[in-house]
Amino acid sequence: MECRDFTLQLDDYLDGRVDAVRQRSIQGHLERCPNCRSRHQHAVALQAALRTLPAPTPHPGFVDQALSRATRAALSSAHPTWRAVIGMAIAATLVLGVALGVFLATQPSPVRTVALTLERPETVRLIFNSAKPLQAATLSLALPENVELVGYGDRRELSWQTDLRKGGNLLRLPLVARGTAKDELVARLSHGGSSKTFRLKFEVDNAGKSGM
Amino acid sequence: MPPVSPYRRARPATSNFEDLLRPQVEYLYRLAWRFTGSVADAEDLVQDVLLKLYPRTQELLKIERLRPWLARVLYRQYVDSVRQRARSPIATYAEGEDNPLDTLPAMTDGPEEHAERSWWREHILAALERLNPEQRTVLTMHDVEGYSLEELETILEAPLGTLKSRLHRARQRLRALLPMELFSAGERVNG
Ligand SMILES: [Zn+2]
Numbered sequence: 001m002e003c004r005d006f007t008l009q010l011d012d013y014l015d016g017r018v019d020a021v022r023q024r025s026i027q028g029h030l031e032r033c034p035n036c037r038s039r040h041q042h043a044v045a046l047q048a049a050l051r052t053l054p055a056p057t058p059h060p061g062f063v064d065q066a067l068s069r070a071t072r073a074a075l076s077s078a079h080p081t082w083r084a085v086i087g088m089a090i091a092a093t094l095v096l097g098v099a100l101g102v103f104l105a106t107q108p109s110p111v112r113t114v115a116l117t118l119e120r121p122e123t124v125r126l127i128f129n130s131a132k133p134l135q136a137a138t139l140s141l142a143l144p145e146n147v148e149l150v151g152y153g154d155r156r157e158l159s160w161q162t163d164l165r166k167g168g169n170l171l172r173l174p175l176v177a178r179g180t181a182k183d184e185l186v187a188r189l190s191h192g193g194s195s196k197t198f199r200l201k202f203e204v205d206n207a208g209k210s211g212m
Numbered sequence: 213m214p215p216v217s218p219y220r221r222a223r224p225a226t227s228n229f230e231d232l233l234r235p236q237v238e239y240l241y242r243l244a245w246r247f248t249g250s251v252a253d254a255e256d257l258v259q260d261v262l263l264k265l266y267p268r269t270q271e272l273l274k275i276e277r278l279r280p281w282l283a284r285v286l287y288r289q290y291v292d293s294v295r296q297r298a299r300s301p302i303a304t305y306a307e308g309e310d311n312p313l314d315t316l317p318a319m320t321d322g323p324e325e326h327a328e329r330s331w332w333r334e335h336i337l338a339a340l341e342r343l344n345p346e347q348r349t350v351l352t353m354h355d356v357e358g359y360s361l362e363e364l365e366t367i368l369e370a371p372l373g374t375l376k377s378r379l380h381r382a383r384q385r386l387r388a389l390l391p392m393e394l395f396s397a398g399e400r401v402n403g
Binding site for chain 2: 015042050051055057058062071119120121122123174176
């Protein structure tokens with residue numbers, strides 16, 4: 001067996017998807033070839049680490065909340081109350097949901113601070129609450145240096161044309177910090193001659209990678 | 213297995229739905245988090261799935277093995293959301309969603325969760341983040357959650373050959389992103 005054959009069969013071998021004959025020939029090669037042996041050890045170590053990769057549990061109350069929202073949505077034809085609560089005279093306003101599902105109330109100051117951990121994507125949620133449907137509004141984003149919109153590489157300026165419906169329109173921004181962000185993110189929603197601008201500041205945490 | 217009792221049949225749909233789904237929500241959330249890598253997105257995904265499932269309560273009652281079936285529904289919803297976001301980042305709120313201000317959840321990523329995160333986990337999560345959604349899904353479902361490729365054929369609705377090659381590419385990418393030296397270093401750090 002050649003090293004190339006081993007590489008091709010490594011996954012099948014790890015998953016126990018080889019017959020006895022192939023298994024013997026792979027084992028024979030591993031005994032003779034230190035390179036493939038270390039490749040195999042690496043793969044085994046990675047598989048072991050993946051098997052124990054923990055996942056978070058939902059926050060307390062999430063299960064109840066999610067189930068009751070699902071059943072209430074069908075039972076009640078009434079409009080959800082939040083529209084009335086946040087409803088405002090201006091065409092579009094914003095509620096900023098900082099990552100992890102925590103929503104904050106709209107304050108007079110439109111600048112918000114979002115905490116990001118270096119290299120760890122977090123979804124920031126903005127809600128545009130529109131008093132009326134808006135056709136072909138333009139949403140543009142200017143990202144500060146070192147903050148990326150996941151999936152858009154290092155593009156700093158992005159814009160979309162989008163229809164807003166009356167009520168809540170959710171904008172999800174999966175953001176990841178690649179370094180310290182000095183400037184603000186500017187989100188501008190424009191329609192016709194008017195526009196509204198929102199600014200986000202970032203606090204980038206180094207995820208305990210400094211030796212503190 | 214006893215037949216469905218008249219008592220059970222007479223119960224309102226809400227309790228049937230809750231009885232069936234309550235034990236599954238954490239499982240759905242975990243898969244959603246594995247797919248998306250984000251708490252906020254996992255919550256949204258699970259909520260969207262539950263909203264869609266409630267009107268199908270009668271159908272749910274007849275399903276024998278609920279988990280793989282739910283995993284498939286969740287995955288479809290995830291694929292839809294990825295596609296939709298590629299078109300426009302703006303989504304409308306699902307009907308019935310409350311005022312987010314009324315339902316402020318507790319901090320979800322509090323100090324305990326932070327402390328739990330090992331050095332290890334950070335590296336693996338960062339590497340998973342760099343796989344495309346299809347590769348990440350098959351890898352986490354197979355190598356983390358322990359589903360077989362045959363089970364995943366049904367859940368992810370893709371042929372075995374396709375899944376095998378996705379898994380193969382995903383693992384190759386992870387091995388390249390997480391070199392062996394990192395593993396030995398990890399053992400030292402973790403004692
Ligand atoms: Zn070799």
